[in-house]
Every structure is written in structure tokens, then in C-alpha cells.
Amino acid sequence: MAAKVFEIANGIKIxxxxxxxxNLAVTGTQTSSESASSEGKNITLANSDSNSxxxxxxxxxxxxxxxxxxxxWDNTNDNFxxxxxxxIATGKSFKINNVVVANSTQLGxxxxxxxxxxxxxxxxxxxxxxx
Numbered sequence: 001m002a003a004k005v006f007e008i009a010n011g012i013k014i015x016x017x018x019x020x021x022x023n024l025a026v027t028g029t030q031t032s033s034e035s036a037s038s039e040g041k042n043i044t045l046a047n048s049d050s051n052s053x054x055x056x057x058x059x060x061x062x063x064x065x066x067x068x069x070x071x072x073w074d075n076t077n078d079n080f081x082x083x084x085x086x087x088i089a090t091g092k093s094f095k096i097n098n099v100v101v102a103n104s105t106q107l108g109x110x111x112x113x114x115x116x117x118x119x120x121x122x123x124x125x126x127x128x129x130x131x
Contacts, residue, residue: 053078 030039048061057075063070067083074081088094088103093103101107107115 035046035048037047046056048055053075058072060070060072062070070083072081086120089105091098095101
């Protein structure tokens with residue numbers, strides 16, 4: 001017996017729960033739920049009528065494993081927080097505001113200068129203290 005195919009030309013709305021016990025293929029250009037959507041190459045999370053940084057607090061990506069691997073927004077500290085290390089590929093750099101801070105072989109110029117200035121200042125203070 002051949003599988004039956006139902007085609008609905010103008011859309012469908014289901015009020016209540018729906019369960020699909022097979023594969024689901026979405027061939028449109030946008031997929032969305034109440035607070036997440038995917039369109040083209042972008043995924044939008046925590047979308048609502050009242051978007052704010054505080055509403056986004058704790059939101060992000062969770063990869064389930066033996067322990068969760070997360071990248072989450074921390075509104076109190078105004079940054080993303082990761083539960084795991086970041087491995088930057090060979091030949092790539094870690095940048096802040098498009099300025100290289102570090103790569104696999106050296107600290108960026110600005111950071112290196114800051115570290116050397118601090119070391120020089122500490123050494124001078126120690127020399128003065130030792131008299």
C-alpha cells in the first residue's frame with residue numbers, strides 16, 4: 001500500500017500539541033518557534049516583543065554531553081561566558097576590537113607593551129624598596 005500524501009496549498013494551523021513520528025523536512029526559507037527562529041544563515045534566540053539585555057540574561061547555546069557545554073549571555077558582567085576552553089586554530093589570532101591580542105606564538109603588541117611596562121614598573125618599585 002502506497003503512503004498517502006496530503007497537500008494543503010495555503011498553510012495549516014494546529015491549535016494544541018502536535019507529534020510527528022517520522023522525519024520533518026522544512027523547505028521554506030524561515031523556521032521559527034515562539035522565541036527562536038532560523039532564517040538563512042542566522043539563528044535568533046530569545047526573540048520577543050520586549051527584547052532587552054536583561055531578558056537575554058542566561059540565554060545562549062547549550063551542547064548536551066556528559067556535562068553541558070555552554071556559551072551564555074551574562075548580563076550582570078555584560079559579556080558571554082563559556083564553560084569550556086577555546087582553541088584558536090593555527091595561523092589564527094585572538095582579537096579585541098580587531099587588534100591582535102595573542103596568537104600561537106606571541107602576545108599582541110599592545111598587550112606585550114602593557115606587560116613589559118608593568119614588569120619594568122614593578123622592578124623599579126622593588127629596587128627602590130630594597131634601597
